[in-house]
Amino acid sequence: MNDVQHVMVVGAGQMGSGIAQVFAQSGFNVYLHDKNKDALNKGMETIEKFLNRSVKKERITEQGKEDTLNNLTRSTDIQDAASCDLVIEAAVENVDIKKTIFKELATYKQEHTILATNTSSISITEIAAVTNRPDQVIGMHFMNPVPVMKLVEIIRGLQTSDETYQTIEELTNKINKTAVEVNDSPGFAxxxxxxxxxxxxxxxxxxxxxxxxxxxxxxxxxxxxxxxxxxxxxxxxxxxxxxxxxxxxxxxxxxxxxxxxxxxxxxxxxxxxxxxxxxxxxxx
Missing domain, CATH: 1.10.1040.10 (N-(1-d-carboxylethyl)-l-norvaline Dehydrogenase; domain 2)
Structure with a gap:
């Protein structure tokens, strides 16, 4: 089973920034990636605002906030994926855009790297088919707002291996979320x-x-x-x-x-x- 330590989240919007925050809070080294610098800055601001609110409400300490921010690195270069064990795509809900991102990620990823998508409805099987290792592609559908909601739908594509599934299920527990297993079907569950x-x-x-x-x-x-x-x-x-x-x-x-x-x-x-x-x- 893969030992995941370095994670990249592609897309710094509402979902992407939330996913990056949750992994950083759980002690993972996280790249928050967006080729648009303004979107990236806005995503980091969103994370900081959320953490400040959590400190105020005494859900986390000031030190916890600092540790989380220290675990986050801004990225505008998709090649940063080459140093990651897991990449989670959280771009706009459009099949062509997602396929383009996965084709690109497949050229930079290491042999063991798992590629996940946060899609809420698009076929994992179809996305996996554009990569050279479809057995390492899986769906991780987080709920909005990510830091608050406990559920993650883990979606197996037709080609997803048991090892990939088990790694992601274990990882979901490590970030204090509850995993449900879903097969690839329109809209999932x-x-x-x-x-x-x-x-x-x-x-x-x-x-x-x-x-x-x-x-x-x-x-x-x-x-x-x-x-x-x-x-x-x-x-x-x-x-x-x-x-x-x-x-x-x-x-x-x-x-x-x-x-x-x-x-x-x-x-x-x-x-x-x-x-x-x-x-x-x-x-x-």
């Missing part, structure tokens, strides 16, 4: 269950059954969900929700996964949720 529920909530609004506020109240007070499905959709990003529904619809060829026309309309309008200032709700 989490989004195959979650996204149709969100889509159905959007249909309820689209068909005039209830207002967004009331749909969310039904699910919070009636089903004990901590957050209503439409608030959650805004938080995830309506463009991401639409993309995953399209992956499910295409993957299963089943009309029950048809994205709601209102979801398409909002995305076309640029109403993407919290990140754009407007979705089912308006944000300052």
């Amino acid at each position: 989490a989004n195959r269950i979650l996204m149709p529920m969100i889509n159905e909530a959007i249909y309820a609004v689209y068909e005039g059954v209830s207002s967004p506020e009331d749909v969310d109240t039904v699910m919070k007070l009636g089903m004990n969900h901590p957050m209503g499905p439409l608030t959650l959709a805004d938080f995830i990003g309506l463009d991401t929700c639409l993309y995953i529904m399209e992956v499910l619809h295409e993957g299963f060829s089943d009309s029950k996964y048809r994205p709601c026309p209102l979801l398409r309309q909002y995305v076309k309008a640029g109403w993407l949720g919290k990140k754009s200032g407007r979705g089912f709700y308006v944000y300052e």
